[in-house]
Amino acid sequence: MDGADVGADVATAGRVLAALGLVTAFGHVSARDDGHLLITPAAPLAGVGDGDLIRVPLDATTLPPGAPGESWLHLSVYARRPDVHAIARGQPPAAFAAAAATRSLRPLHGQACWAGRAIPVHDDARLLRDRALADAAADTLGEHAALLLRGNGAAATAEHPGLAVTRLWLLSAACQAWLSATASGPVRSLTDTEIDAWQAVERDLLPRLWYHLRETSETNEGGPT
Template sequence: MTPDAPNFGEDMVTAARVLAALGMVTAFGHVSVRHADHVLITPAIDLAEATPDTLVGIPLDARTLPAGAPGEAWVHLAVYRARPDVDAVARAIPESAFAAGSVTSRIPPLHGQGAMLGEAVPVHDDARLMRSAAIAEAAVRTLGKADALVLRGNGAVTTGCSPGHAVARMWLLDVTCRLHLAARQAGASRPLTPDEIASWRAAAPPLLDRLWAHLRRTTES
């Protein structure tokens, strides 16, 4: 952790452990937060075992990753460099994202809460591990202005103003992918309209707070 960092540790560890308890990660996955010109990220360990002392600091302009950082930390750096509105990133591997990412290139919201991921969730058509700046930057170009990205064959990335919001969006992404798959099987679907999406997105911050509190309570009990 960077020596001058505020106490982000407990928030990040809570987010990491909730993500693990939700079954969105196995031995792989990470959570990060922006702090000034650095990123704090969970190390390359099981997220259920993360502690504040294990967090790794990475300069935003890093050209190499420090010891202990996950190999795909590049995607976190790429998001922060491209999106000044983002302060936290979650990287996970919900099984529904593998399925949805294999059948489409774009996942429109079918329910209001799904709109909190963006006008649609893009699918990045590259299943390689994002273990280089170039591969990660290409994925972030696909992300664009959305708050969630499905990586074909490689899980998903979500963003937020806090680690809790990023994890809440990962849970919503799992729901969105499962609804998309069910709707495809049932036949024609009816996505939300642009006005409906805008309305839900405007209401998102307090709703994400409530969802995050619910996820914490249900996984910690």
């Protein structure tokens, strides 16, 4: 991935998340940074810059002013998952419907495998604005790459903020595909062998998809700056 400037990467990812329509007035992107997380503020993401980011200690017991209330989810996931370096949190419209209709979403198309072999649904629609609720959601996430939150959107993890946004976009597409397929009758999920084959090329192709989403957002919106 490009760049070593964590703040710039988080801000760019936030603006792309907004341009993709995966957030409204609510949603956030974060990344680990030297014993802290850098997270987008409790504000619309379309105009966020790296100077607007909030720095939160990973061992925080209270949130600093300006931090989203659901920063607790980010803190809980980072505490459990040393492999996770970035998180994107949004409200893809299709996620609300899919999470109300299933307890686990299995991919129906190849690229959806890059969001995970199966996406668990956290069966609690309350906002994750305290440590206990956030811990419960992080437990549901477990070792998965992404999470559907019944009545409350979705979250995705990755090694880089852009890849977390890309996974959230893939999760949105996976939800849309699942809803369309189930409306037509029984669905045929990908087999374990097929999922393995797609996940084998994820490291090469997921960054390529992020670059596409970023460039498309810049072209359509006048450019995340």
